[in-house]
Amino acid sequence: MRAIVRSTPGTSLQMRKRADPSPGDAEIRVKISAGSTCRTGLHVVDAELPNIRCPVVPGHEIVGRVECAAVLPPEGSARA
Numbered sequence: 001m002r003a004i005v006r007s008t009p010g011t012s013l014q015m016r017k018r019a020d021p022s023p024g025d026a027e028i029r030v031k032i033s034a035g036s037t038c039r040t041g042l043h044v045v046d047a048e049l050p051n052i053r054c055p056v057v058p059g060h061e062i063v064g065r066v067e068c069a070a071v072l073p074p075e076g077s078a079r080a
């Protein structure tokens, strides 16, 4: 997959290739069609918030389709 990444504080955003994530228990993987970032994401990019870990992929406002889903146990069954 591709992601826009800020690698270290004070550097510009860069398009990077990353491994496709595998959904864990009760998770899904979404193939994103469009994305954006909110003002908080811009504060992250501009290093205006404390304790931001790098690398960081800003933005969580997305449109997409569920591409892969973890297998869930039947409703009402016991989980390990």
Ligand SMILES: [Zn+2]
Pocket (backbone or CB within 6 Å): 037, 038, 039, 040, 041, 060
């Ligand atoms: Zn936000």
